[in-house]
Amino acid sequence: MVAAMDISVTKAERSKLQDLNLDNLPFGRYFSDHMLEADYENGEWKNIEIKPYQPLLLSPSLAALHYGQAIFEGIKAYKDKEGNAFIFRPRDNYRRFNISAERMEMPSVPEYLFIEGMRRLVELDKNWIPSREDHSLYIRPFMFSSDELIGVRPSDNYKFMIILSPTGPYYAAPMRIYVEEKYVRAAPGGVGYAKAAGNYGAAMLATAEAKRKGYDQVLWTDAFEHKYVQEIGTMNVFFIIGNTAITPDLEQGTILDGVTRQSAITLLKEMGLTVEERPLNIDDIMDAYKAGLLHEVFGTGTAATISLIRELRYKDFVMKFDVDKWKTAPVLKTWLNDIRERRREDKYGWMWKV
Numbered sequence: 001m002v003a004a005m006d007i008s009v010t011k012a013e014r015s016k017l018q019d020l021n022l023d024n025l026p027f028g029r030y031f032s033d034h035m036l037e038a039d040y041e042n043g044e045w046k047n048i049e050i051k052p053y054q055p056l057l058l059s060p061s062l063a064a065l066h067y068g069q070a071i072f073e074g075i076k077a078y079k080d081k082e083g084n085a086f087i088f089r090p091r092d093n094y095r096r097f098n099i100s101a102e103r104m105e106m107p108s109v110p111e112y113l114f115i116e117g118m119r120r121l122v123e124l125d126k127n128w129i130p131s132r133e134d135h136s137l138y139i140r141p142f143m144f145s146s147d148e149l150i151g152v153r154p155s156d157n158y159k160f161m162i163i164l165s166p167t168g169p170y171y172a173a174p175m176r177i178y179v180e181e182k183y184v185r186a187a188p189g190g191v192g193y194a195k196a197a198g199n200y201g202a203a204m205l206a207t208a209e210a211k212r213k214g215y216d217q218v219l220w221t222d223a224f225e226h227k228y229v230q231e232i233g234t235m236n237v238f239f240i241i242g243n244t245a246i247t248p249d250l251e252q253g254t255i256l257d258g259v260t261r262q263s264a265i266t267l268l269k270e271m272g273l274t275v276e277e278r279p280l281n282i283d284d285i286m287d288a289y290k291a292g293l294l295h296e297v298f299g300t301g302t303a304a305t306i307s308l309i310r311e312l313r314y315k316d317f318v319m320k321f322d323v324d325k326w327k328t329a330p331v332l333k334t335w336l337n338d339i340r341e342r343r344r345e346d347k348y349g350w351m352w353k354v
């Protein structure tokens with residue numbers, strides 16, 4: 001008799017790794033040899049399996065495809081010089097995953113399934129962690145409703161999975177950002193704080209329009225006045241004004257509580273800056289720019305870590321920055337990467353050994 005929480009492992013016969021060059025990988029295109037899959041049925045998690053990466057067989061009536069009960073996470077694993085594997089702050093992502101699940105009326109995932117499942121999967125595919133600087137193994141846990149029934153209601157069945165993708169630097173070049181005033185990403189009472197799949201589909205039109213105007217991403221603003229800045233794509237945003245780093249607060253539930261954001265707050269304080277989490281108005285940002293006090297603007301997120309922003313456009317007002325002269329974001333990026341790649345002391349216990 002197999003206990004419900006046992007993880008069964010079926011190994012791939014042949015590794016696909018030998019067919020792949022791990023240098024300069026595009027983000028999210030290649031997947032490792034194995035994946036984790038588990039089913040939620042009759043109120044419990046079962047059939048926990050690590051098995052060769054393979055397609056799923058799904059019914060066209062699969063609930064997730066119609067009504068979007070689907071959430072995900074993004075986490076990174078690194079390897080040190082001795083070849084030990086580490087995962088960056090996986091418990092923070094675990095907590096956030098269940099916050100997203102609750103908002104989407106989905107079952108919570110037990111810590112054992114999420115953390116131990118991830119640990120075993122990463123251990124098995126450890127050779128897929130690239131050792132080159134700025135490269136890592138991106139871990140994508142996700143869950144979706146799997147009832148085969150097209151009635152609008154929460155499912156009885158769900159699938160939880162983890163897949164792994166070796167990855168190189170994400171948005172390598174400093175970005176040009178368009179301040180969005182027409183479309184809305186999140187409003188109070190909505191799902192902005194959840195890593196829910198639909199949030200990203202809903203953002204694509206605005207991002208595509210910004211790209212057609214020559215920008216990389218949009219900076220979202222609040223739903224009522226289009227004045228208070230929120231976040232950028234899949235990144236939280238920081239503004240360095242004078243000696244203070246300001247990032248929008250999480251009070252209204254319209255912004256994702258980023259693990260990189262939290263890490264950046266900790267390290268910026270260590271660097272001697274004052275950090276404020278508070279509402280920030282685009283007019284105040286422009287005033288600071290005009291007064292020569294807006295020194296740096298950057299995004300934080302697992303995929304990109306720290307992304308420098310070289311241009312910010314609001315209506316016809318263009319704010320340009322000479323990122324080569326910046327003193328904070330590049331140092332923050334180096335510190336964070338040095339902690340992840342184990343060249344700098346991990347004072348806060350962020351690296352979790354596999």
Ligand SMILES: *Cc1c(COP(=O)(O)O)cnc(C)c1O
Pocket residue numbers: 074195231233234235236256257258259260261300301302303
């Ligand atoms: C994932 C994500 C972030 C960044 O969160 P991290 O935990 O730092 O990766 C920020 N905003 C949105 C909308 C996201 O989806």
